[in-house]
Amino acid sequence: MKQVQVLLSTYNGEHYISEQLQSILRQSYPNISILARDDGSTDCTTVFLREYSEENPNRITVLTGSNIGVVPSFFELVMHSDPQADYYCFCDQDDVWLEQKIERAVNMLDSKSDKIPAMVFTATKLVDKELHSFGTWPKAPSKQPSFYNALIQNIAVGATITINRAARDLFVNGYRVDPSRIIMHDWWFYLLVSAFGNVIYDQRPSMLYRQHGNNVVGGSNSFFDKLNQKYRSYLKHKGKHLLVSQAREFYRVYGHLLDDEKREQLELFIAPRQRFREKIHFLQRSKLYRQSILEQSLFRFLILAGYI
Known part of the structure; x- marks a missing residue:
């Protein structure tokens, strides 16, 4: 039976960590170990x-x-994970996993070659502090997950992600990443696996995603509220160019391994765009996309305005 290792990062999570650990230990898939790292809790x-x-x-x-x-x-x-495990699950401290989360992920990854990097991610059930459900989040991607999406949008909720050993080894064996240039760890693995392997989406929720003061997501807001939040976020970080900074880091670490088309699109995205004609040139040649028409329109506007 394939071996699964759960990678759990904790920080001041005393209120919820027991429920999360119990939900992992109750999984229908039996061959599971947990590697937990506490990030300096007080x-x-x-x-x-x-x-x-x-x-x-x-x-x-x-x-x-x-x-x-x-x-x-x-x-x-990931660096300290068991190199002999077959699959690895990212795990947050304050959620509750549904009983068949790991079993379903293993079945999906078993259908792919273990020689090629692969990952599964899913939807979640939004719940309050007392685990009362009030919706599913996020909505299913309207377009296929791909490297051209991953460069400018993360659609993978980190705590739903399961990767195979090939994905883990690709990260570990070439590890020279500057974490300060990475927006989030789940986004980095969406980039990595979509660039070199298979990304699988499962629309069935795999966990209860607890919403509280420290981690509220936009799942219960209207679409236009979320779009406004994204726009304000771009404005707040406009001088940092976070998307381009992360993409440049990916190019530095993995650019030499990319196929010609992906490398060309990545180089196009990270190239300077000071002049208006350079921005138009990028938009005419770019294959990058976000998951909705309105978000794609916002992305194009932000390119022209110089925020990306």
């Missing part, structure tokens, strides 16, 4: 982690470290 999170590890010594391993942030913490987990 509450009782590490106490709970150690208690569960002592009760399940063959299934749970706990690493502790200083507070380095969510992206470096997950990258540390």
Whole structure:
């Protein structure tokens, strides 16, 4: 039976970590281990982690470290993951996994070659602090997941992602990434796997995505509210050019491995666009896309306005 390792990053999660660990241990798929890394918690999170590890010594391993942030913490987990496992699941501290989450992911990944990087991601059930459901998020992608989408939009919720060993090894064996240039760890793996392998979307929710003060997503807002949030976010970070910075980091690390078409599109995106004709040239040749017509229109506007 294939071996699955859950990669759990925690930080001040004492209120929810027990429910999450229990939901992992109750999974219908039996061959699971957990590698947890605490990112410098100041509450009782590490106490709970150690208690569960002592009760399940063959299934749970706990690493502790200083507070380095969510992206470096997950990258540390991948770097310390078991190289002999077959699949790896990203995991947040405050959600609850549905019982067949891992089993379904394993079945989907088993249908793909284990020599090629692959990942599965799913929808989620939005819930409040008491786990009362109020919707499904996000909506199914209207277009196929691909590298040309991943360069400018992340559609993969990190805690729903399961990757295979080939994806893990591609990251680990060439690891020289600057985490400060990465927007989020899940986005980076969507880029990585879509560039070199297979990205699979499962529309069935795989977990309860708990909404509280620290992680509220736009799932319950109107589309135009979310579009306005995205626009304001671009304006807030307009001087940082986060999308281009992340894309340049990807080019630095993996550009030499890309096929000609992907490399050409990536080089087109990261090239300077100071003059208006350079922006028009980019839009005429670019194959990059977001998942909706309005979001695509916003992307084109932000290119012309110089925010991207």
